[in-house]
Structures are given as C-alpha cells and as structure tokens.
Amino acid sequence: xxxxxxxxxxxxxxxxxxxxxxxxxxxxxxxxxxxxxxxxxxxxxxxxxxxxxxxxxxxxxxxxxxxxxxxxxxxxxxxxxxxxxxxxxxxxxxxxxxxxxxxxxxxxxxxxxxxxxxxxxxxxxxxxxxxxxxxxxxxxxxxxxxxxxxxxxxxxxxxxxxxxxxxxxxxxxxxxxxxxxxxxxxxxxxxxxxxxxxxxxxxxxxxxxxxxxxxxxxxxxxxxxxxxxxxxxxxxxxxxxxxxxxxxxxxxxxxxxxxxxxxxxxxxxxxxxxxxxxxxxxxxxxxxxxxxxxxxxxxxxxxxxxxxxxxxxxxxxxxxxxxxxxxxxxxxxxxxxxxxxxxxxxxxxxxxxxxxxxxxxxxxxxxxxxxxxxxxxxxxxxxxxxxxxxxxxxxxxxxxxxxxxxxxxxxxxxxxxxxxxxxxxxxxxxxxxxxxxxxxxxxxxxxxxxxxxxxxxxxxxxxxxxxxxxxxxxxxxxxxxxxxxxxxx
Amino acid sequence: xxxxxxxxxxxxxxxxxxxxxxxxxxxxxxxxxxxxxxxxxxxxxxxxxxxxxxxxxxxxxxxxxxxxxxxxxxxxxxxxxxxxxxxxxxxxxxxxxxxxxxxxxxxxxxxxxxxxxxxxxx
Numbered sequence: 001x002x003x004x005x006x007x008x009x010x011x012x013x014x015x016x017x018x019x020x021x022x023x024x025x026x027x028x029x030x031x032x033x034x035x036x037x038x039x040x041x042x043x044x045x046x047x048x049x050x051x052x053x054x055x056x057x058x059x060x061x062x063x064x065x066x067x068x069x070x071x072x073x074x075x076x077x078x079x080x081x082x083x084x085x086x087x088x089x090x091x092x093x094x095x096x097x098x099x100x101x102x103x104x105x106x107x108x109x110x111x112x113x114x115x116x117x118x119x120x121x122x123x124x125x126x127x128x129x130x131x132x133x134x135x136x137x138x139x140x141x142x143x144x145x146x147x148x149x150x151x152x153x154x155x156x157x158x159x160x161x162x163x164x165x166x167x168x169x170x171x172x173x174x175x176x177x178x179x180x181x182x183x184x185x186x187x188x189x190x191x192x193x194x195x196x197x198x199x200x201x202x203x204x205x206x207x208x209x210x211x212x213x214x215x216x217x218x219x220x221x222x223x224x225x226x227x228x229x230x231x232x233x234x235x236x237x238x239x240x241x242x243x244x245x246x247x248x249x250x251x252x253x254x255x256x257x258x259x260x261x262x263x264x265x266x267x268x269x270x271x272x273x274x275x276x277x278x279x280x281x282x283x284x285x286x287x288x289x290x291x292x293x294x295x296x297x298x299x300x301x302x303x304x305x306x307x308x309x310x311x312x313x314x315x316x317x318x319x320x321x322x323x324x325x326x327x328x329x330x331x332x333x334x335x336x337x338x339x340x341x342x343x344x345x346x347x348x349x350x351x352x353x354x355x356x357x358x359x360x361x362x363x364x365x366x367x368x369x370x371x372x373x374x375x376x377x378x379x380x381x382x383x384x385x386x387x388x389x390x391x392x393x394x395x396x397x398x399x400x401x402x403x404x405x406x407x408x409x410x411x412x413x414x415x416x417x418x419x420x421x422x423x424x425x426x427x428x429x430x431x432x433x434x435x436x437x438x439x440x441x442x443x444x445x446x447x448x449x450x451x452x453x454x455x456x457x458x459x460x461x462x463x464x465x466x467x468x469x470x471x472x473x474x475x476x477x478x479x480x481x482x483x484x485x486x487x488x489x
Numbered sequence: 490x491x492x493x494x495x496x497x498x499x500x501x502x503x504x505x506x507x508x509x510x511x512x513x514x515x516x517x518x519x520x521x522x523x524x525x526x527x528x529x530x531x532x533x534x535x536x537x538x539x540x541x542x543x544x545x546x547x548x549x550x551x552x553x554x555x556x557x558x559x560x561x562x563x564x565x566x567x568x569x570x571x572x573x574x575x576x577x578x579x580x581x582x583x584x585x586x587x588x589x590x591x592x593x594x595x596x597x598x599x600x601x602x603x604x605x606x607x608x609x610x611x
Contacts, residue, residue, distance in 0.1 A: 159590060160606060163591070174530055181538050
C-alpha cells in the first residue's frame with residue numbers, strides 16, 4: 001500500500017472527476033456527496049502519507065515497473081507531503097463552502113463545477129508529487145485548463161478574463177516546456193534526481209542558463225509574480241464566488257512549489273545563489289512585488305480585486321523568503337505559504353458569503369456584514385488580522401520567521417520590504433474595518449439571507465485553523481525543519 | 490552567427506516561428522487570430538524538440554531484427570517524439586477549450602474583436 005501511495009493521491013480525485021459526470025447525468029444530487037467523500041478520503045490518505053514520510057523517510061513510486069531515471073518516478077517527501085495535505089484539506093473546505101453558492105450562481109452547471117474542481121485537485125496533486133520535469137508540464141497544463149474553465153464557467157465578464165488567463169497561461173507553459181527542452185538537450189534526462197546529479201558537470205553551459213531562465217519566467221507567469229501578474233486580478237475578480245476560494249488559495253502556490261523544487265532540489269542552493277545568481281534577482285523582484293501588490297490593493301473598490309492584489313503581494317513575500325538563503329527564511333517562507341493558503345481561502349470565502357447573502361461585492365457594501373452576519377464578520381476580522389500579522393494568528397508567525405530569516409541573512413532591504421508591505425496591508429484592511437464597523441448603515445435596508453450552515457461551518461473551520469496554525473507554529477516549523485529543508489544551507 | 494544559420498538552420502526556424510507566434514498573439518485584436526498565434530508558438534516548440542532527436546545517418550527507432558546487436562547511434566532518439574506526442578495532445582486540448590471560450594464570447598458580444606468586446610463590457 002505505502003509504495004503505491006503517491007499513485008493513490010492522484011488516482012482518487014482523478015477517478016472521481018470522471019465518475020461525477022457519468023453519475024451526475026442521471027441525478028445531479030449525487031455530485032456533491034461524491035466530491036466531498038472523495039476529498040475526505042484524499043485528505044486522510046495525504047495525512048497518512050505525510051506521517052509515513054515523517055517516520056520512515058520519503059516514499060517513491062515507479063510507474064509501469066521501469067526504474068528511474070528511465071521510468072517516471074513519483075515522490076512523497078516532506079515538502080510534497082506537506083503541500084499535498086494543505087491542498088487536499090483546503091480544497092475539501094472550499095468545496096463544502098461552495099455548496100450553497102453553486103446552486104445560486106451556477107444553476108445547471110453543478111456537474112462541470114464539481115468535476116473540474118476535482119480534476120484541478122488531481123492535477124495539482126500530480127504536480128506536487130511528480131519527480132519528472134515533463135510530467136510536471138503535463139499536470140501544469142491539466143490544472144491550468146481546469147482553472148481557465150472554472151474562471152469562465154459562469155459566462156459574462158468572466159469569459160474575457162478567462163480567455164486572457166488562457167493566453168498568458170499558455171505562454172507560461174510553453175516557456176516552461178522550452179526550458180525543459182534545453183535541459184534535456186544538455187543532460188539527456190528529465191528525472192529531477194538524475195538531473196540534479198548531472199547538472200554540476202554542465203552548469204557553465206549557456207543552454208542550462210537559458211533553460212533555467214525560461215523555466216523561471218514560465219512559472220512566474222503561472223504563479224502571478226509581479227510584474228507578470230496581468231491575468232490575476234481580472235481572473236479572481238470575475239470568477240464565480242464558488243470557485244475563488246479554491247482558485248486563489250492553491251492554484252498559484254503549486255507553480256511556486258515547482259519553482260522551489262527546481263531551484264533548490266534540482267539546482268541546489270549554492271548554484272542558484274552563486275554560480276547562476278538567480279536568487280538575487282528574484283529577491284529584488286519579490287521585494288518590489290510585495291510592496292507594489294499591497295500598494296495597488298489600497299486603491300481597489302471591489303473587495304475581490306483588493307484580495308487579488310493582496311495575493312500578488314503575498315507571492316512577492318514568498319519569493320523574498322525563498323531568496324534569503326537562510327534555513328529560517330526558507331522554512332518561514334514555507335510556513336507562510338501554508339498560512340496564506342488558509343488566509344486566502346477564508347477571505348475569498350467571506351467574499352462569497354457576502355455575495356450570497358446580500359449581493360455585496362465592493363468594500364463599501366461590506367457594511368452590510370454587520371447587520372446579520374456575526375460569523376462571517378468574525379472570520380473576516382481574524383483572517384484580516386492574520387494578513388496584517390497580529391498575534392496569535394498564523395500570519396504573524398509566518399512574518400516573524402521571515403523577518404528573523406532576513407536578519408540572519410543580513411539582508412536589511414528584505415526586512416524593510418516585509419515591514420513596508422505589512423504596513424500597507426494594515427492600511428487597506430483597516431480602511432475596510434472602518435467601512436464595516438465604523439460607518440453608519442445605509443438607509444435602504446438590504447435583504448439579508450440567513451447564513452447557510454455549510455458556509456458558516458467552513459469559515460469557522462478555516463478561522464479556527466488560522467489560530468491553530470499560529471499557536472501550533474512551533475510544531476509545524478519543527479516538521480518543516482526536520483523533513484522539508486533542501487540540502488546546502 | 491553565420492555558423493548558426495549554416496549548421497543549425499532548424500534552431501533559426503524555431504526562433505522565427507516562436508517569435509512570430511508571440512507577435513501574432515500580442516498584435517492581433519481578433520481572438521481567433523490570437524489563437525492561431527498561440528498554436529504557432531506551441532508548434533514551434535514541437536519542431537524544436539523533434540529536431541533534437543535527429544542524428545546523421547540514423548533511422549526510425551524500430552528494431553527490425555534481434556539477431557544483430559543494437560547500436561544506439563543508428564537510431565533517432567525516440568524520447569522527444571514521445572514527449573511531443575503528449576505535448577500535441579496538451580496543445581489540442583488547450584485549443585479546444587479556447588475555441589469553446591471564443592464561441593461563448595461571440596454568442597455574448599456578437600463580435601470577435603477584442604477592442605469591441607472591451608467596449609461592450611463597459
């Protein structure tokens with residue numbers, strides 16, 4: 001069982017993504033229970049996988065009985081196990097949350113919604129688990145196709161943003177594929193572990209340098225790194241509210257994972273910081289992205305667009321953290337990725353709830369949250385505090401480790417960038433608090449529906465998770481230090 | 490520079506096609522033309538991979554008789570072909586999804602020109 005566990009982690013959601021249209025054709029009501037049941041079992045299996053990795057070391061599975069590097073290898077190690085747990089649990093909560101919204105927003109498109117969401121989860125799992133560069137490209141494209149359609153599934157304005165996302169995403173994937181081609185031409189292998197052994201001999205060649213640049217550029221488009229984030233604000237703003245918690249929390253994190261895997265595991269820390277000093281460049285890009293994203297977020301009227309720019313800012317912070325070159329910085333970055341997954345799911349969940357109950361979509365509309373939605377307001381408050389970095393939430397500990405890592409590396413511009421972006425984040429969230437709690441209610445009373453139980457429950461669980469991750473940050477950081485740190489620090 | 494054109498003409502062809510694809514995507518306002526550019530760009534990468542597999546005086550990678558010993562030099566590298574088979578499938582599915590989106594956009598806005606769509610969205 002354990003040797004084929006990586007395969008199961010992909011097969012469970014993929015099989016369900018195929019089964020749902022078949023079963024849903026006879027009765028749509030079965031879609032939701034199948035999807036949720038699948039994700040519950042996926043979460044259990046991925047937690048099992050992580051605990052197996054922590055106690056017995058990495059698991060690897062060869063497909064078709066061909067030993068790597070000839071065959072395709074899938075690996076669960078500390079990093080991929082941790083990401084897999086985050087993906088499966090957050091996607092489960094997002095789909096629980098989406099239930100009432102799907103019926104309201106996407107009537108008649110329930111089957112495609114659940115099927116595509118599971119396909120997306122399967123592809124993200126495949127990207128996280130695979131140990132093969134070309135295999136990663138295939139899953140990158142499967143996942144991207146599912147997310148293009150999820151962005152545009154509601155029709156209307158979202159179609160155009162989905163089309164732009166598709167065009168830019170395809171350019172990104174093509175650049176990635178081109179980079180893989182350069183590596184293959186130079187080394188003759190696609191397996192990551194094998195590539196890591198063969199690269200030092202040819203590290204001076206221009207083909208490797210160009211290939212790495214293409215790969216980083218392609219993945220940067222996919223992860224929405226400033227200034228290549230063009231598709232992201234529109235896609236997140238106009239995508240249906242039922243899809244955004246899933247899209248915003250995990251879809252950009254997995255290309256980031258692919259970058260981290262290639263930079264730190266295939267190339268190695270010393271290579272990317274000295275021989276091909278790409279981390280220096282990315283550190284500056286990250287610092288600019290963290291500040292520019294937060295600055296742009298201040299001026300947005302639409303709540304979801306504000307959160308989208310906040311995602312751009314977070315992506316800059318991750319890049320900054322991974323480029324610090326210290327163990328604490330790397331681990332802190334990883335912790336902040338996990339925290340941000342929860343925060344973005346909560347915040348976009350709040351946006352969905354506000355839309356469901358009173359049609360609110362702008363920051364000003366959020367004043368209506370005060371009327372009848374204590375649960376949603378509490379979730380908004382706690383997740384916003386976590387975004388700003390107020391203890392005891394997960395965001396505080398994430399940023400704390402980032403600052404400690406930056407001080408250890410003696411990179412004071414990074415410390416300054418983290419602090420400035422946090423202050424700007426505080427600015428736009430406090431502006432929002434002022435609208436929600438300090439301004440008088442509008443005279444025309446909006447019709448406010450009761451919060452449906454699935455939304456209440458999922459927001460409650462996410463908020464609880466944020467505080468639990470904050471209080472248990474020592475435990476998680478211990479886990480990261482023990483099993484998810486690359487060699488070379 | 491002249492060396493590259495003389496001895497590596499396939500790389501030059503690849504670069505021209507790739508840049509042409511990106512240029513068409515960026516410049517044209519018509520959504521279908523954008524997709525043509527996108528597909529051209531994807532196809533140029535397929536050309537790049539396929540030309541990596543070529544060797545001088547080599548044949549297709551099918552072993553005809555098991556009597557003689559297999560010499561790798563005599564066969565073209567099959568791996569890039571297999572990779573590109575997958576990449577073609579990926580490209581076709583991307584094109585399929587994007588054409589479906591173009592149809593949906595046309596039904597909604599009655600035009601395929603991006604500037605007119607943006608104008609109607611306001």
